[in-house]
Amino acid sequence: MNKVFSPENIEFLLKGAGVSIALAFGALVIGALIGVIVAAGKLSKVKILNWLSNIYVELFRGTPMLLQILFFYLGVPVLISMVTGARVRMNVYVVALVALSLNSGAYQTELIRSGIQGVDKGQWEACETLGISYWTMMKEVILPQAFKRIVPPLVSEFITLIKDSSLASVIGTGELMYRTQALGARYYNYLYPLLIATVFYLVMTLCVSWIGKKIEKRLAVSD
Amino acid sequence: MIRAEHISKSFGKLHALNDVSLNVEKGEVVCLIGPSGSGKSTFLRCIHGLEIPDSGSRYLDGELMDPNDKKKYGEQRERMGFVFQHFNLFPNKTVLDNCTLAQQSVLKRTKEEAEQVALEYLKKVGLLDKKDSYPNALSGGQKQRVAIARALCMNPEIMLFDEPTSALDPEMIKEVLEVMKDLASQGMTMIVVTHEMGFARKVGSKVVFLEAGKVVEESDSESFFTNPKSDRAKDFLSKVFYE
Numbered sequence: 001m002n003k004v005f006s007p008e009n010i011e012f013l014l015k016g017a018g019v020s021i022a023l024a025f026g027a028l029v030i031g032a033l034i035g036v037i038v039a040a041g042k043l044s045k046v047k048i049l050n051w052l053s054n055i056y057v058e059l060f061r062g063t064p065m066l067l068q069i070l071f072f073y074l075g076v077p078v079l080i081s082m083v084t085g086a087r088v089r090m091n092v093y094v095v096a097l098v099a100l101s102l103n104s105g106a107y108q109t110e111l112i113r114s115g116i117q118g119v120d121k122g123q124w125e126a127c128e129t130l131g132i133s134y135w136t137m138m139k140e141v142i143l144p145q146a147f148k149r150i151v152p153p154l155v156s157e158f159i160t161l162i163k164d165s166s167l168a169s170v171i172g173t174g175e176l177m178y179r180t181q182a183l184g185a186r187y188y189n190y191l192y193p194l195l196i197a198t199v200f201y202l203v204m205t206l207c208v209s210w211i212g213k214k215i216e217k218r219l220a221v222s223d
Numbered sequence: 224m225i226r227a228e229h230i231s232k233s234f235g236k237l238h239a240l241n242d243v244s245l246n247v248e249k250g251e252v253v254c255l256i257g258p259s260g261s262g263k264s265t266f267l268r269c270i271h272g273l274e275i276p277d278s279g280s281r282y283l284d285g286e287l288m289d290p291n292d293k294k295k296y297g298e299q300r301e302r303m304g305f306v307f308q309h310f311n312l313f314p315n316k317t318v319l320d321n322c323t324l325a326q327q328s329v330l331k332r333t334k335e336e337a338e339q340v341a342l343e344y345l346k347k348v349g350l351l352d353k354k355d356s357y358p359n360a361l362s363g364g365q366k367q368r369v370a371i372a373r374a375l376c377m378n379p380e381i382m383l384f385d386e387p388t389s390a391l392d393p394e395m396i397k398e399v400l401e402v403m404k405d406l407a408s409q410g411m412t413m414i415v416v417t418h419e420m421g422f423a424r425k426v427g428s429k430v431v432f433l434e435a436g437k438v439v440e441e442s443d444s445e446s447f448f449t450n451p452k453s454d455r456a457k458d459f460l461s462k463v464f465y466e
Contacts, residue, residue: 126307126312129271129300130324130374130377131377132325140316141313
């Protein structure tokens, strides 16, 4: 048995997988919050809000995630010192979470917006004729129906985030990919660490896929 | 009770309504009939305010309905119930919750009060046993009866029906018309867009025949069907009745 498979090394990689999934989940939740707010901005009648929302979405969807991560890690400290003169060192975990969240927020904005707009026009009209207020309508009628439509794309967004969190390895965030490379370098053999990482990533993504299908089934009760 | 004067509405280049007026007295059942695209649904939606008319005015008990006076306009609209061709029940809520949502959030009734009212109307439309079902488990006729009950729960003084039986299978039509007939016999003021000539004749008190966004003929329903005045109405009736 190769030395790479020692219990300590496996534990080392498992912890990395834990960091990966925590980053991805954190970004999914924060991204959803951003998504709801920015989608509301996009659907708003106020022009300036439409504008700002569009700029945000296009900016984060239109540039590489790697650039965004490096910008927050290397670019923002320079910006801060230019403005305040203070020297700051960014926490790699915080930077990774912020970059992933903002990136995911842009994609989730579009998911949520199309989910809301996909709800049948008649539902809005029924609420109007019953005198139901905008917020009650959103909470009780529109969002529950929109949510059901966006569960499948939301699940693939989570899977994308698990994979994309590996990009944070470039700034030294101790997630699965970073640790995989560290082990490979230590033993001058990348094959086994990469194979283990492959299995770990697949286990994570397949589990998410499976849970997603369960949720979808449960939500389908009223169909 | 409700009066619409000189209503016009265009969608782009299409003139859907061209100077249409209507006066409905309390307890009247007015049927709007006419060929497809004649503007009858648009007119009904304009009366309620689902579409804002380009020009013309609406009066409820002699008082102007002014969309700029938000509070009063909202209260005026609450006095009207609306039933859609495609039901528009909330698929994520049970039949009972469909009927209680607006009662609780708009009329501020307690859950118990709202449920009591809802059960009373569900019983009236004969669907008490379906109260815990989701809409998609119901037939079209049942959905439409729930939609009527849901509107009635808000205690409207006028009920507007937009082709309530047009999306139904033939054998479901009667159960919905029966509910509407009962409602009419209890004195509800109703405006009904319909292709059901039998209903218009038997239950309707007045018939308004529209074509191309204009009123062609308006008369009491019996004389409209036995002795139509305009050639266009004669032609229409000869085509819809198969003898």
